[in-house]
Amino acid sequence: MYSAAQAVIALRDNSPLAALTAGGLAVFFCGLVAALAITLLVSAGSHADWAGSGTTVRINPSIAWAYGIGLLGGLVGSTCYLIFVTRGVVELPFAADGDGTVTRYLMVALLAISFVSLAALLRSREAGHLRFSVDGIEYADMFRRRSAHWDDVVKITDEANRRTRNPIVVGMRDGKQIVVPNADRYASSGAALYWMARHYWRHPEDREELADGRALDRLRKEQFEPDVGGDT
Incomplete structure (x- = not known):
């Protein structure tokens, strides 16, 4: 002003x-x-799509x-x-x-x-996106792009080492992390997106849903059950 x-x-x-x-x-x-x-x-x-490369949610x-x-x-x-x-x-x-x-x-x-x-x-040309594919996870913001193969992921949590609102944190075998801040920017429910990430990490038999639209439908309907099991 x-x-x-x-x-x-x-x-x-x-x-x-x-x-x-x-x-x-x-x-x-x-x-x-x-x-x-x-x-x-x-x-x-509404800013999400799917293709053979996977399901992508965007800011x-x-x-x-x-x-x-x-x-x-x-x-x-x-x-x-x-x-x-x-x-x-x-x-x-x-x-x-x-x-x-x-x-x-x-x-x-x-x-x-x-x-x-x-x-x-x-x-x-975009503020950021998060993509889930049959092979792994890719996260990109304005400055860089990071990815992880499902086999290299050892945990997915909502606890970041620094103060971050509603994060999705992907921990890898080499000790590195992919931190997706403010998951609410990518979906109507950041919590549903978090449980979606955990679901396809822990259930490889369902990953084909990421390439045919079913995963996006489930996300929009928030049909991913909270997984309270361990990270192994």
Whole structure:
């Protein structure tokens, strides 16, 4: 709201460079808020499909759009701030410290984060997906892709070593983990998705369902029974 107000004031004062700077920062914050709102309020159940390669559940594409627009705004706003404001071309009351040093460092960090994240999003073209196939599990986010063969999985839990909301944690024989944060972003029920992962890990005889649509139907109907057995 503060950045948006500054953009309006800049337009009123016929300062397009200041408006571009403040407007870019306003778009950045609005994009993050929109992505959070979509995550919390919009069901992700319809963004899934199946094929011979397996069943894939995806983060709502609207989240990727919100991130992309927000990151573009952050890139524009931080770049304009560093070029125009720090050189005294325009004046904006963003600096809480006397000479604006802290704000300048924050803008440098925002520029780096926006550039790297936007490049990763353009490369991946999605916010993330989780795929279950006859052979194993694949998880991808904006930055990298990780996979595990079913035979290499030794446990699937909902307990992460770091603070993560509603995770699915896949432990492998080599000690590495695939941590899928916030499983609710991939299905209408993150709990059902978790029990789905455990079911196909512990029941290889049912994995053909992953390639013919039955697994997706079961997920949407939440037909996976909680498995309270051990991880062996």
